[in-house]
Amino acid sequence: MTGLAQVKEVRSSRAKSRGAALASESSRTITLGTNEACARIRQVLASVPDPEIPVISVVDLGIVRSVEPHRVVITPTYSGCPATQVIERDIRAALDSAGYRGVRIETALSPAWTTDWISPEGRAKLHAYGIAPPSRHAPECPQCGSANSEEISRFGSTPCKSLWRCRDCAEPFDMFKCH
């Protein structure tokens, strides 16, 4: 949506400045093309789910670091995360089927991924799915909403999650660890 809005804005400004010099006109055309391509690639990426937590997309997870017309840069979450290779394969498949065969996927380690990059939408989706989003304090139980929770195990079902228990409704739940 942001991409479309940008395109509209550029178009209307072009319409207003009909008398502008040819050079400036052509540079605008390039900007428009680039923005549009990036926005479309971004939409494709937003449809690729995380293999471990399929309710959030790789974009929600914050691992897509940059999108350019011929290049997508991603970063692994944990050094040993087995999902990293699956994610790259899934992104490749999604780009290919959307017609972006020429777009390269590159992996960058620096700056290191942090849970601060999980989008607000991603956090909301995690919570709705039953995983407490990363929090510096005792997390809210995704089942009953109580903050009266305790850690059972520092490591949960995957390296990125720890195991908690709600003291009020007694349900165990996963928390996405701050990282």
Added chain:
Amino acid sequence: MPSLPPIRPEDEARAANLHEHGAFDPAGGAQGGALFEFLLRLGDDSLVLGQRLSEWTGHAPSVEVDLSLANIALDLIGQATFFLDYAGEVEGKERDGDRLAFHRDVLDFRNCLLVEQPNGDFARTMARQFLFSAWQHRLFAHLAASADARIAAIAAKAVKEVAYHQELAAEWVIRLGDGTDESRRRMQDGIDWMARFVPELFEADDLTLFLAEKGIGVDPNAFRADYEEQVAAVLREATLDPLPVQRPILGGRRGHHSEHLGHLLCTLQFLPRTYPEAVW
């Protein structure tokens, strides 16, 4: 498991006259270049300990502990992949991380002796983890500022993971040490077994000092006092004996390993060596 006797002045005098290198050392020192050797040390530490920890999968005292150990192993194998892939590129002989992990012989491994020690019981595994992770955490914190951008990026990522390993292991050392008579005895045994291999972590050989000077590596003695302080504090809280002062047992960084590493590699390397083209 008794520790080695303390260093006597006459031992030091004798050591000063001994040859520095052993029979298996390549003539002329490091063969593949200093950076390659350094990356092997970093990668092999993580690889070998990751393999050791994965031996616990399905055998740990509880499911939570099982998950913890498997996840720590996963972090370590991930770090090893980054370091060994980079080592292969630096070497330029078309060997990648897998090739280096699966097709090198025991004398070509450059890990420290601590990480190859057998798991023993859970207390001994946690003793090894604590003594190693506390060291690795400080090492990576320094390497995050390495003049080599790739090493800095890997270390900056890994240091966050190792912070968890260190914390978890320290908690177990304290819980078992300050626990029942049985758990305390086992934790003390574990520390005694592993403590012998701590001095090697602070060995500053020519390669370490060379790379430290270049700003690529770090002399581990820069964080030795900090490390010893933390270890002492945790052992005190765990009501365990402080680490003994003893003469260093060295060799891992030059490929002189304990018998245990060969057995570990048999398991690690069996499949790719038996079926070299296997894919799945």
